[in-house]
Amino acid sequence: MIVVTGASKGLGRAICERLIEKNIDVFGLARNVEDVPFASMSCDVSSYESVKLVAQQLKKEGIKVTSLVNAAGIASMNLAVTTPQSVAQKIINTNLLGTIFCCQLIAPLMLRNKHGSIINFSTIAVALGLKGESIYAASKAGVEGFTRSFAREMADFNVRVNCIAPGPIDTSLLKGITAEQINKIVSQQIIPKQFKPESVADLVELLIDSHSDSLSGQVLHVGGV
């Protein structure tokens, strides 16, 4: 079973749909799972207790978790000086602490099997230092740092931890960003084109597969930087 956070929309949803297409069992987590048409549970990743309830439920049901995809995330494109404190806090709580909490509480379900793959999500904004994304980039830089260290901690248990850093993928996270801004970011990638959620799902498929057994602690930039 693969646990995917942020499963109700955007990249998380696209990843779930791809995995289901491939006949892989998926367990989706999202704050609102009313419209999620596959196995799911409501979870606010920024709440340790909420994630813990999910981990307890998975354990109680004897579900063998083989992978965790931490796709839940929020963004706010603003200058740091004009970002309200509450928004800054929410971005850090969801993107960074949410990823940490899910890793802390769901990874133990994989340790017993001495096998697993964890995929976290960063952004190209970290590598490019994009203007107007400082708080978002800070939260994701934290995810990258966490990924590298956590990968070492998990290596003894044969659990791999990697990070995917997409550019401006066409999802609801981009609302409010103009085509011109998107083009400007995309032009800084090695492959200067806007990728679709399917390209990210391709990387997820690779990272959960045994063909990527040699990869851990890595950040994969979609489009390249």
Place this chain on the structure above:
Amino acid sequence: MSVTDSVKTQVFSLISQLLENKSLTVTDDMPLVGGESVLDSMKLVELCLSLEDKAAEIGFEFDWTSDAAMSRSRSMFRTAGSLAAEFISQIKAKK
């Protein structure tokens, strides 16, 4: 032997099974974390998983991730004795 003593012996036995140096005897003040720890971090996680199994046998769920357990006088993992005490306290709390 009281139930508490029996559980403590079982916890110490699980620790003993993970020791590299089999000639060591597990005592109350044997450190499980820090510079003088007898277990490396991997063995410590394995111990937690063994304690989860033991708890399931006894009929309760051992929680090694709660803030309360981790912060009570710093950490339940500081010694073999403190870990056994936390395990026993969680059995009592679940009854």
